[in-house]
Structure formats: C-alpha cells, structure tokens
Amino acid sequence: MNITKKDIDTLNAVVTVDIKKEDYSDKVQSVLNNYRKTANIPGFRKGHVPMGMVQKQYGKAVLVEEVNKILQDSLHNFLTEEKLDVLGNPLPKNEMEIDWNTDDFSFEFDLGLSPKFDVDVKAKTITNYKIVADDKMLDNQVKTIRKQYGKLISKKEVAKEDEITGTFTSSEKNIENKATLSTEVVKGKKQLSALLGAKVGDTVTLKTKGMFGDDHDNQKYLGVEHEDAHGLDIEVSLKIEEVNKRELADMNQEFFDKLFGEGVVSSEAELKAKIKEDAEKQFEQQSDQKLLNDVVESLIDNTKFELPGAFLQRWIQMSGEKPLTEEEAKAEYERSEKGLRYQLIEGKIRNENKIQVTFDELKAHSREMIKGQMAQFGQMNPSDEELDNIASRILSNEEEVKRISEQLNTNKLLQFFKENAKLKTKEITYEKFIKEAYE
Structure with missing residues (x-):
C-alpha cells in the first residue's frame, strides 16, 4: 500500500491511496472462511458449502467492505502522522471510476487545507465599557424597592403615580388583556391626561402611538405579539377595575433587614x-x-x-x-x-x-x-x-x-x-x- 499527497495550491491537495491485493487478500479470505462455516444454503450441510459458491455469493461485497476499512484507516493515519490541518473531511474524487474486478485499486481524495495566517489582537482599539450606577438610577431603584415593600391603598380616582388595574381591548388587533400599570410608565401627555381623574368603572380610550417610552411595553401591557408591538398605532379601550396608591415603605432598620439580612445595612x-x-x-x-x-x-x-x-x-x-x-x-x-x-x-x-x-x-x-x-x-x-x-x-x-x-x-x-x-x-x-x- 502506498499513500502520496500532491499539493494543488496552498489550500488544496489530492491524496492518492494505492491498495494492492496483498494488502487485503488475507482479510477477505478470513471473512469468507467464516461465512463458509456459518452459511445456510439449501442442499449443503452447514460448514460444507463449496468455497466457490461462497465466493460467488459474498466475494464482491466482502472485498468492497474490507478494502474500504483499510482505506479509511490508512487515510486517517496518514492525515494524523503528516499533521495535516484539514477543513471538513476528505472528499472522494474518483470513486465512480473504481473497477472492483481488478486486483489493485487507486483511490483519490480532495483535501481542503487550513490557511496559514497571523493574528494580531492589538490591530484595532476596542472600547471596554465600565458601566456605573449613577445617582438617578440609584434613586429610582430605592424608590422601586420601597414601593415593592410598601402598603397598597385602594382609591376611587386615578392620580399621578397610582397603579391602575384594568382590561385593554381592541377589535382591530383582537386585544383583550388584563394588566396592572403605573401612570409613571405612560409617557404620552394626551394619554396620561385622559387617565388622570378617571374613576373605577370608567372606560378610557387611548391611542397607542407614543403611549409608552418603549414599544416593547405594548407587549407587556396590551398583550400583542412582538412584531405588532413596534410602531403600534391604534386605539385601545381601558376599562378601569382598580386604582391603588403605593405608600412607600419607611427607610428604617426593619426595612433594611428585610432586604439584606439582619445588620448588613443600617x-x-x-x-x-x-x-x-x-x-x-x-x-x-x-x-x-x-x-x-x-x-x-x-x-x-x-x-x-x-x-x-x-x-x-x-x-x-x-x-x-x-x-x-x-x-x-x-x-x-x-x-x-x-x-x-x-x-x-x-x-x-x-x-x-x-x-x-x-x-x-x-x-x-x-x-x-x-x-x-x-x-x-x-x-x-x-x-x-x-x-x-x-x-x-x-x-x-x-x-x-x-x-x-x-x-x-x-x-x-x-x-x-x-x-x-x-x-x-x-x-x-x-x-x-x-x-x-x-x-
């Protein structure tokens, strides 16, 4: 058996694997002998089937299988020993031309070779962001936490910073979605004006365009799909079912301990x-x-x-x-x-x-x-x-x-x-x- 590599260029090569009869004949004969011992053919006792008949019935298939085993093992070993850095897998080049009725075989495979290159991680200046929590964020976060731990006070009429629970509906987009939202998330001036002063039981008509600061809030509060949320411009009705005011939690030790454990923050x-x-x-x-x-x-x-x-x-x-x-x-x-x-x-x-x-x-x-x-x-x-x-x-x-x-x-x-x-x-x-x- 002989294996050679011919470079087509720096990225492509052809590997030729030549397999001769002496490379596979013993293995093929051993397999056929085992077939002869176990074959069940009418008219012959088990183990007494003529070798010529076994050869005729199984010989070609065994030959192909054993040669392919040798081929794959040899090719794998060659690539490993030669330390060839290949992309993908070798592609058979002449498999349709192989004549299985001869004694010797020559197989060709195309190889894609990995390119040679240098890497410079300093080629370009990259911005490394250091994100800081500013005072505005901290104040908002403290306020949010105090709301979460504060008391909920029921009301009859909507005022600033109140929470509204109600059902949004729209026949145009088949909307019927119950949600709770704070008036603070409503950024549209006309929409906010329509809500302030509304009472429990009222139904308020609102335009969705510009109602929220982030179009994704249309998903959250109106229940529309993501593709409909962006640039949504329809009228929706909100039937107000509850109005609540959140009384902020007191900034005392009990509050701090609830958040972080006893004595961690004071x-x-x-x-x-x-x-x-x-x-x-x-x-x-x-x-x-x-x-x-x-x-x-x-x-x-x-x-x-x-x-x-x-x-x-x-x-x-x-x-x-x-x-x-x-x-x-x-x-x-x-x-x-x-x-x-x-x-x-x-x-x-x-x-x-x-x-x-x-x-x-x-x-x-x-x-x-x-x-x-x-x-x-x-x-x-x-x-x-x-x-x-x-x-x-x-x-x-x-x-x-x-x-x-x-x-x-x-x-x-x-x-x-x-x-x-x-x-x-x-x-x-x-x-x-x-x-x-x-x-």
Whole structure:
C-alpha cells in the first residue's frame, strides 16, 4: 500500500491511496472462511458449502467492505502522522471510476487545507465599557424597592403615580388583556391626561402611538405579539377595575433587614452603596459580553486569509443527511463563512497561548457552582465530601461537562483579550451604554 499527497495550491491537495491485493487478500479470505462455516444454503450441510459458491455469493461485497476499512484507516493515519490541518473531511474524487474486478485499486481524495495566517489582537482599539450606577438610577431603584415593600391603598380616582388595574381591548388587533400599570410608565401627555381623574368603572380610550417610552411595553401591557408591538398605532379601550396608591415603605432598620439580612445595612447611604455594588456586578456581565463581541468582530475584520471555498462548498453539499444543490451549498457556505473564519482564528489563539480547560478547573468550577446553589437553600457550609460527590455526578454527564467547558473556555478567552487586546476603558451609565452599544 502506498499513500502520496500532491499539493494543488496552498489550500488544496489530492491524496492518492494505492491498495494492492496483498494488502487485503488475507482479510477477505478470513471473512469468507467464516461465512463458509456459518452459511445456510439449501442442499449443503452447514460448514460444507463449496468455497466457490461462497465466493460467488459474498466475494464482491466482502472485498468492497474490507478494502474500504483499510482505506479509511490508512487515510486517517496518514492525515494524523503528516499533521495535516484539514477543513471538513476528505472528499472522494474518483470513486465512480473504481473497477472492483481488478486486483489493485487507486483511490483519490480532495483535501481542503487550513490557511496559514497571523493574528494580531492589538490591530484595532476596542472600547471596554465600565458601566456605573449613577445617582438617578440609584434613586429610582430605592424608590422601586420601597414601593415593592410598601402598603397598597385602594382609591376611587386615578392620580399621578397610582397603579391602575384594568382590561385593554381592541377589535382591530383582537386585544383583550388584563394588566396592572403605573401612570409613571405612560409617557404620552394626551394619554396620561385622559387617565388622570378617571374613576373605577370608567372606560378610557387611548391611542397607542407614543403611549409608552418603549414599544416593547405594548407587549407587556396590551398583550400583542412582538412584531405588532413596534410602531403600534391604534386605539385601545381601558376599562378601569382598580386604582391603588403605593405608600412607600419607611427607610428604617426593619426595612433594611428585610432586604439584606439582619445588620448588613443600617442607613440609606449604605443601602445605595449595596445596590450600586450589586448592580455594577450585573453590568459587568453585559459589558464583558459586549467586549467579547467587539473583539471577535475586530479579529474577523482584521485577520485576512483565503479559504478553500470551492472545496468547502462541495463538502457542505455532500456532508449533510441529504445532498444539497450547488446553489443551496453556496448559500450555506456564505452564511457560515464568517463563523468558520472566527473558529480558525480562535483555534490559533488558543493553541499559541495554551488556553485550555483542565479537569481540575472543571471540578473546581463545579464545586463553586454547587456551593452557590446550596447557599440559596440555606446550606452555607457543605462538606468537601458532599461537594465532591455532587461534582462527580455532574462531571459524569457529558452534556454538563460540555456546557461547563464552554463557559470556562469563554471566560479564559475573555481574560486573555482583557490582558492582551488594545482596549480603551470608557465609564458610562447603563442608560447611555444601551444607546451607544446597541442602538
């Protein structure tokens, strides 16, 4: 048997596997001998079927199967030993031309080779947002919390900052949705004016255009679908069923203890500091995700290399459950090309910088995750034995291991970018972050 590789260009090659009779004849004969021992053919005792008859009935199928086994093993070993970095899988080139009635066979496979390229994570300056909770946000949050823990006082007539419970209806959009909303979410002046002074039992007609500051509130309060919520411009009726005023909770120690536990917070200033700390921890997750997305986009835009596009389109066309047309394969390649480029870039970054997750890291992360979950149920000091036993069960689940590995890999990659990419830190409020980062 002989295997050779011929480079077509830097991204494409052809591998030829020559298999001779001596490579497969013993294996084929062994299989046929076993068939002869077990074959049930009318007119012959089991184990006494003439070999010529076994050869005639099974010989071609056994030959094809054994040669293909040798072919696949040899090709796999060759790619591994030669350390060829291939994209997709080898594609048979001349399988329709193989004459199975000869003794020797020559198989050809097209290969798509991974491109050579360099990655510069400092190619472009990326904004790293530091989202801060400003005084306006803290004041609003404190007010919201005090409302949640305050008293509900029933009223007959709507005034500012009251809560209205009622049913929105509209025949135009088949709306019939019961909701509770505060007059504070109503941003349209005409709509707010129509509500103020309305009484329990009244039905108020409102225009939806500009009624809320965020069109998504049309989903929340009117019950329309997402695609209808944006730019909704109809009239709706609101039958008022209840009006309530929320009396804010007193800012005393009992209130602080309800929120954070006994003695953790003892003043409004400490309350705001705690809210600020918790909020900015959550904001960090959003800014990290934004940073990761921006670095990925920058790397794709600034890392230039060619791909074996024609080969990959043929591979896509042939590798699915059912073959695609050329047009379908081309469209699928165009959809996936960007992801493939980043997959190659990320792989190179990980390999060159030895960014990988060890089993010890998986286990340690699992233990911390378990401790956090147990703490939510009041189990603050689980034993090492308990943690190890639960972690072992988690790590025996292949899907869980994959999920945790992906999470840790992403965290490691993010940390690498924070330490090595060219970043410009920008301090910003959450409101401005949403507008600047996503709008």
